[in-house]
Amino acid sequence: MGSASRFKVMTLTDAAAERVREMMETADQPVAGLRVGVKNGGCAGMSYTMEWAQSVGPHDEVVEDKGVKVLIDPKAILFLLGTQMDFEASKLSSGFVFNNPNQTSACGCGESVAIEPAKPEALGQDSAST
Numbered sequence: 001m002g003s004a005s006r007f008k009v010m011t012l013t014d015a016a017a018e019r020v021r022e023m024m025e026t027a028d029q030p031v032a033g034l035r036v037g038v039k040n041g042g043c044a045g046m047s048y049t050m051e052w053a054q055s056v057g058p059h060d061e062v063v064e065d066k067g068v069k070v071l072i073d074p075k076a077i078l079f080l081l082g083t084q085m086d087f088e089a090s091k092l093s094s095g096f097v098f099n100n101p102n103q104t105s106a107c108g109c110g111e112s113v114a115i116e117p118a119k120p121e122a123l124g125q126d127s128a129s130t
Helices: 015-027 075-078 120-124
Strands: 010-012 034-039 046-053 063-065 070-071 083-089 094-099 104-105 114-115
Touching: 010 015, 010 063, 010 070, 015 034, 015 070, 015 083, 034 075, 046 094, 046 114, 070 075
Parallel strands: 010 083, 034 070
Antiparallel strands: 034 046, 063 070, 083 094, 104 114
């Protein structure tokens, strides 16, 4: 477990971790984790993607938080740096919410965001400072 000292790209709230765990337990087939990424599209420029991963890709960034394994698409690491994934449920809707410090704006529907990539040197920051 030598990777524990590394800076976590993303963290999960208790609610998000619990929801991912529930979903993994009811998945049709065994899954290695939840892959999170970003893609171009939507009115603000980018949207988050989530899919079950059957295996860990050679370049995936693996984040283990609260007993849940999240795989970060390598192309998304700088966009997701420092993000907290939350799960919110209201009377009208429920879903995962990304509290992303790199986000510069979002559209009204909440499906699409504008994200500035974090500076690469942020990856090398000392985890003792968090």
